Amino acid sequence: MAYYDPWLVDRLWATVFRRHFREVMRRRVGQDWWAERAATGWPMLTQYAIPMLYDYLRPYYQVRGYRKDRRDRSAGNYPRQLLQDITEILYVEVPHLAAGLTEAKVQGVVQRYLEKAPSDRPMGFDMFGIRLDTETV
Numbered sequence: 001m002a003y004y005d006p007w008l009v010d011r012l013w014a015t016v017f018r019r020h021f022r023e024v025m026r027r028r029v030g031q032d033w034w035a036e037r038a039a040t041g042w043p044m045l046t047q048y049a050i051p052m053l054y055d056y057l058r059p060y061y062q063v064r065g066y067r068k069d070r071r072d073r074s075a076g077n078y079p080r081q082l083l084q085d086i087t088e089i090l091y092v093e094v095p096h097l098a099a100g101l102t103e104a105k106v107q108g109v110v111q112r113y114l115e116k117a118p119s120d121r122p123m124g125f126d127m128f129g130i131r132l133d134t135e136t137v
Helices: 006-020 022-026 042-060 080-093 103-116 124-128
Strands: none
Touching: 006 022, 042 080, 042 103, 042 124, 080 103
8 A cells, every 4th residue: 555645745736836836826815816806895886885876866867768679769777977977976985995997887786786676665865764665673
């Protein structure tokens, strides 16, 4: 029966990685390994700030309609000015979190949010009022 030395195997693999993958071994384990975007605050923006700003500001913007395949005119999905304003608000209020934020990224966050958002959610100023349709404990 042959002897297997796990410590020796680990040292050999470490030597191979250090020699041939220097750039990879210098990086910290964490967010940088799977995404180029820094983790700092990004979940806070995508899960809370952008959806709340969208719900609050959406009633005050007009959506430009469009025709799809020359059919009847239908409403658009997102007011372009609203996406621009959300981006600018975040740049002004939290520039350290909004670095690299673009209108396209804001639109992507809004699209993912609207897929799961309830249609009867309060919007605009109603977000800050008391809702009588909910059960209280």
